[in-house]
Amino acid sequence: xxxxxxxxxxxxxxxxxxxxxxxxxxxxxxxxFPWYKQELGKGPQLIIDIRSxxxxxxxxxxxxxxxxxxxxxxxxxxxxxxxDSAVYFCAATPRxxxxxxxxxxxxxxxxxxxx
Amino acid sequence: xxxxxxxxxxxVTEKGKDVELRCDPISGHTALYWxxxxxxxxxxxxxxxxxxxxxxxxGLPSDRFSAERTGESVSTLTxxxxxxxDSAVYLCASSYxxxxxxxxxxxxxxxxx
Numbered sequence: 001x002x003x004x005x006x007x008x009x010x011x012x013x014x015x016x017x018x019x020x021x022x023x024x025x026x027x028x029x030x031x032x033f034p035w036y037k038q039e040l041g042k043g044p045q046l047i048i049d050i051r052s053x054x055x056x057x058x059x060x061x062x063x064x065x066x067x068x069x070x071x072x073x074x075x076x077x078x079x080x081x082x083x084d085s086a087v088y089f090c091a092a093t094p095r096x097x098x099x100x101x102x103x104x105x106x107x108x109x110x111x112x113x114x115x
Numbered sequence: 116x117x118x119x120x121x122x123x124x125x126x127v128t129e130k131g132k133d134v135e136l137r138c139d140p141i142s143g144h145t146a147l148y149w150x151x152x153x154x155x156x157x158x159x160x161x162x163x164x165x166x167x168x169x170x171x172x173x174g175l176p177s178d179r180f181s182a183e184r185t186g187e188s189v190s191t192l193t194x195x196x197x198x199x200x201d202s203a204v205y206l207c208a209s210s211y212x213x214x215x216x217x218x219x220x221x222x223x224x225x226x227x228x
Contacts, residue, residue, distance in 0.1 A: 034216050043219030107157040
């Protein structure tokens with residue numbers, strides 16, 4: 001089955017700096033890669049996703065890049081703000097087969113943005 | 116409703132008791148998922164329902180865990196003879212199809228004492 005590794009486990013930045021979180025996946029059949037933000041006491045919320053037919057996607061201060069050959073994808077947050085502080089999870093799911101639609105999550109990154 | 120609704124939000128139960136957790140997905144979402152999140156940990160897949168297909172139960176940790184879904188609506192996750200290691204947040208998510216982004220509920224925090 002799919003295995004997703006996420007690094008770093010914790011990340012501390014100053015307000016205004018950039019933050020980068022990286023994930024690798026094992027199943028070359030995976031083709032959908034979402035990122036979720038989880039605030040304390042809440043469920044994870046989808047913030048951006050990318051499919052394997054593109055290499056980069058951007059939404060305001062958030063961007064995701066995908067390298068299919070190396071099987072890794074990254075989340076980039078620019079001009080970080082204190083409200084970006086949360087736990088971020090990456091995930092992957094294959095195009096088909098018995099695991100189609102079932103997301104495998106990374107272990108999460110605790111991002112702290114200091115004012 | 117506008118989002119995925121889970122109830123109860125918190126549940127404290129004695130070891131050995133059975134508990135039932137409920138999930139109301141977004142209307143029209145054919146796929147429904149249950150995940151478990153232990154304190155400070157990632158999301159552990161439990162079970163997945165897609166339309167009328169047989170559910171994918173490959174993540175259920177033991178035969179004490181079971182789940183049902185009525186058509187494309189409400190799902191219940193049942194844990195029998197609860198153990199302290201069952202303490203976690205149980206998250207439900209739904210999506211409008213396979214390969215689509217999930218919408219999560221706020222979870223049920225289960226504490227077994």
